[in-house]
Amino acid sequence: MDSEELRNAGLKVTIPRLKILSLLENSAERHMTAETVYRLLAEGGEVIGLATVYRALAQFEAAGLITRHHFDSGQTVYELERGPHHDHIVCIRCGRVEEFYDKVIEERQREIAASLGFTLSDHALTLYGECNSPDCPGHQG
Amino acid sequence: MDSEELRNAGLKVTIPRLKILSLLENSAERHMTAETVYRLLAEGGEVIGLATVYRALAQFEAAGLITRHHFDSGQTVYELERGPHHDHIVCIRCGRVEEFYDKVIEERQREIAASLGFTLSDHALTLYGECNSPDCPGHQG
């Protein structure tokens, strides 16, 4: 249950936090900005202060429940931590985000860091390109 | 000469642009924010409006003279385009930035994009870790 997750993270169980966590768990789009979280909740009739949304997301991140990405769009994008690590590819036309995991790249990263005298703790890899979805505005056909 | 670069980029040759370009070329630190450019110029006695710095950097980027990065720190970091493509590793303690190029990773990226139905146009790869420089505040020694 979501209440458990919050308690395990050392956070009080409050309505706003439960609503935000639930939204992150149940939305089709896994990657969203704070504004998007705020807007989707509002559209669902759950008006939660924007400041509270930002605070909750920051706390969730500190607790390891969610991760934060900085795509080239500028705004910070949050994503519920579920399953194993993955990286992203973003369509520069329609914004669609797909996920991937590549063992070869992950291994090379460790080797590169070591060879440069760094102890690797994290990485951010995002590919940008044009997708071939029929819904993408630039789609041919 | 820098004037040539500006002319080739279709930009008028002005004092501020020459100063900014020169700073990017001659600084030991190759990666800097707009604020840093502004500050370093000011410290060198060249007071150039911050708006002008931002404008020049945007124009240089559009002309392909410099590239722009979004490290997790938040601020946009600019870097003079010289030599071939490379990615970055950033020390999370002291902020030191090192560059690397890995053919294997570059190739895998193309394969991954293709397999997901994307036409790859760009990518951003940044590793984060702790460096072993004696100057790094976390250095053991």
Next chain:
DNA sequence: TGCTCAAACGATAATGATTCTCAATATAGA
């Protein structure tokens, strides 16, 4: 060299995202 005019400059206002403030409110535990 001096003239003209669009382009560029710089001070400052505006914007957009995010964080802070603080009085009112809700939660966890006794």
Next chain:
DNA sequence: TCTATATTGAGAATCATTATCGTTTGAGCA
């Protein structure tokens, strides 16, 4: 239920970046 404390939300504040606009400058030409 009662209390002490953490959280909330509205709005102010902040930070990076961009837009505005009157003044200045560079490039081509007489």
